[in-house]
Amino acid sequence: MDNSSLASSAFVALRPLTSSVGNNYEFLPSVNRLSSLSIFVISLGIFLALTKSKIWLNKTGSPALSTYEKPLWYPHKDPILGLDVLFDLARAVYNHRFLEFTAEMISRFNGTITYLSLGRQAVYTVDPANLHAMLSDRIRFKDFGHGPTRRQSLQPLFGSGIFNSDGAVWKKHRSTLRPMLSRVRTIEVDIFESHLQSLMQSVPADGSTVDLQPVFNAMALDISTHLFLGTSTNVLPYLFNSDLRGMRGQRFATAFDYSQRAVSGIDDFSLSGLCWKLLFGDKKLDESLQTIHSFIDEIIEQASKNFLEESRLPEFSDDKGQIFFYKLLGEGRSKEDIKHDILNLLLAGKDSTASFLASIWYVLCQRPDVCDKIRAEISPLQGQRPQLEDLSKFPYLRMVLQEGKLEFPTSLEKLILRTPTVLRLYPPVAINQRTAEVDTFLPHGGGADGKSPLRVPRGASVGYSVYAMHRLPEFFGEDANEFRPERWLENRQKTAYMPFHAGPRTCLGQQLSMCLATYSTIRLLQYYERVENRNEKPWQEKLGLNCTSRHGVKVALVVSRHAR
Numbered sequence: 346m347d348n349s350s351l352a353s354s355a356f357v358a359l360r361p362l363t364s365s366v367g368n369n370y371e372f373l374p375s376v377n378r379l380s381s382l383s384i385f386v387i388s389l390g391i392f393l394a395l396t397k398s399k400i401w402l403n404k405t406g407s408p409a410l411s412t413y414e415k416p417l418w419y420p421h422k423d424p425i426l427g428l429d430v431l432f433d434l435a436r437a438v439y440n441h442r443f444l445e446f447t448a449e450m451i452s453r454f455n456g457t458i459t460y461l462s463l464g465r466q467a468v469y470t471v472d473p474a475n476l477h478a479m480l481s482d483r484i485r486f487k488d489f490g491h492g493p494t495r496r497q498s499l500q501p502l503f504g505s506g507i508f509n510s511d512g513a514v515w516k517k518h519r520s521t522l523r524p525m526l527s528r529v530r531t532i533e534v535d536i537f538e539s540h541l542q543s544l545m546q547s548v549p550a551d552g553s554t555v556d557l558q559p560v561f562n563a564m565a566l567d568i569s570t571h572l573f574l575g576t577s578t579n580v581l582p583y584l585f586n587s588d589l590r591g592m593r594g595q596r597f598a599t600a601f602d603y604s605q606r607a608v609s610g611i612d613d614f615s616l617s618g619l620c621w622k623l624l625f626g627d628k629k630l631d632e633s634l635q636t637i638h639s640f641i642d643e644i645i646e647q648a649s650k651n652f653l654e655e656s657r658l659p660e661f662s663d664d665k666g667q668i669f670f671y672k673l674l675g676e677g678r679s680k681e682d683i684k685h686d687i688l689n690l691l692l693a694g695k696d697s698t699a700s701f702l703a704s705i706w707y708v709l710c711q712r713p714d715v716c717d718k719i720r721a722e723i724s725p726l727q728g729q730r731p732q733l734e735d736l737s738k739f740p741y742l743r744m745v746l747q748e749g750k751l752e753f754p755t756s757l758e759k760l761i762l763r764t765p766t767v768l769r770l771y772p773p774v775a776i777n778q779r780t781a782e783v784d785t786f787l788p789h790g791g792g793a794d795g796k797s798p799l800r801v802p803r804g805a806s807v808g809y810s811v812y813a814m815h816r817l818p819e820f821f822g823e824d825a826n827e828f829r830p831e832r833w834l835e836n837r838q839k840t841a842y843m844p845f846h847a848g849p850r851t852c853l854g855q856q857l858s859m860c861l862a863t864y865s866t867i868r869l870l871q872y873y874e875r876v877e878n879r880n881e882k883p884w885q886e887k888l889g890l891n892c893t894s895r896h897g898v899k900v901a902l903v904v905s906r907h908a909r
């Protein structure tokens with residue numbers, strides 16, 4: 346999960362730039378006034394200084410690689426550092442148009458563009474063949490890592506956990522976590538239910554306007570902490586009761602949100618705030634990290650005592666072996682190691698899931714016809730909660746659970762109700778980035794038409810946009826930007842569909858998040874008979890570690906008379 350996934354490619358590309366001017370984009374309008382000549386002179390100066398220090402030069406020159414055709418270069422006005430494109434990207438971020446801007450730019454270059462990022466060769470692509478090569482090709486996969494920029498920036502919060510490591514360290518984390526996340530169990534569905542109950546009891550359903558985005562954000566944190574720490578933050582009920590704010594879970598939630606924004610380098614920092622941080626450091630980040638670490642340390646400490654005594658179990662548990670966190674303790678892992686695994690899972694579980702749930706309801710509140718079809722599909726449940734084993738009895742649900750595969754339910758009509766369309770149009774991990782660990786190549790991006798293999802020198806950053814790839818007309822039709830679930834009846838290809846990525850680093854929480862999305866959609870549609878759209882503005886990106894809606898998801902809810 347990385348719009349970032351973590352530190353998004355955009356911000357990784359921009360990070361050298363933004364870290365020198367901080368995270369403030371207020372300087373951008375003045376950039377317009379700079380003449381090309383002054384940009385050129387500034388670039389030349391910086392370039393000479395950097396060249397002298399030899400820190401920015403790519404290692405190139407592999408004789409085998411020299412036979413590649415020239416890449417399709419971005420037509421830079423600044424051919425030395427490429428500041429022009431970086432300013433354009435920064436402006437797009439500032440205007441919340443980064444996703445659209447890069448999609449438009451890349452469509453002019455046949456899907457892959459090579460450009461200069463502070464004098465260093467970088468690539469941006471939406472070409473599915475390139476993504477498959479980097480993510481799932483058995484040989485190429487090893488040539489690309491998350492890279493040092495992302496590792497360093499996320500280090501304070503995520504340590505060297507699964508998201509923040511490559512090579513042997515990553516393999517070790519993956520092999521520990523994979524078996525624990527590969528199957529969804531009844532206890533997890535029970536946990537979903539308890540937090541959905543909390544949502545239904547807390548969120549006003551009197552026809553007033555409610556923003557569901559913070560609601561899902563809080564619920565996702567409550568569920569993730571419940572699943573991975575055995576103790577929920579329980580912040581959702583307090584969203585609508587300001588008297589109760591300031592409690593411990595709430596403080597953790599606030600600290601977690603702030604640190605994520607701060608380490609991803611994306612925040613609405615003011616110029617004065619930035620100068621302060623440059624001079625005195627980010628005190629709020631230090632305090633937030635302190636809150637987060639002591640919250641988790643205490644729980645780990647208490648749980649390991651209980652674990653050793655084998656007498657007390659977390660109150661919601663009926664089986665210690667089912668508790669994720671206890672399993673890590675049972676494997677004899679160090680407390681520090683466990684803390685980092687937990688933090689990495691909270692990041693994964695919370696934000697991407699919250700973004701997914703919010704997007705589902707952004708779409709559903711505008712499509713009563715789709716809500717009605719789902720209600721018809723789930724009507725045999727007669728308003729009762731589905732059990733885990735029920736989930737596979739519904740073709741629609743099975744389709745959702747089998748998300749990553751090419752299996753389709755026999756009843757094609759029911760396919761119309763599937764939610765993957767939401768993930769196509771609003772993938773939580775909308776953009777991402779890899780760094781070439783060695784001199785290597787990608788299938789496309791070279792030659793005059795960009796369709797020949799592209800040489801990628803060691804150290805080059807390769808940014809990619811899943812958001813733009815999911816909207817490519819050549820894969821999804823001329824109406825690719827429209828929400829039309831029926832397209833999946835005609836078009837079963839998955840080449841350009843990768844909300845969870847693919848290959849050895851594919852998301853470990855697919856089953857869990859698809860199960861939660863399916864279960865919660867059923868439960869909420871059973872409970873609310875009407876979900877009115879109250880969004881006044883069109884969807885606009887809010888990029889962070891995951892992509893969310895800048896204006897939230899505004900609805901009015903009416904409880905079903907059967908549920909009253």
Ligand code: HEM
Nearest residue numbers: 346350693694697698701773774845846850852853854858
């Ligand atoms: C709709 C919700 C979700 C989406 C769209 C999503 C998407 C992704 C993506 C695209 C990646 C690859 C990131 C990269 O390689 O840079 C990823 C990795 C991962 N996800 Fe998810 N994710 C979701 C929910 C979850 C949940 C609920 C969990 C459970 C804790 C989870 C656990 C992980 C883990 C552990 C990885 C790291 C895999 C690795 O590096 O080997 N994800 N996710």
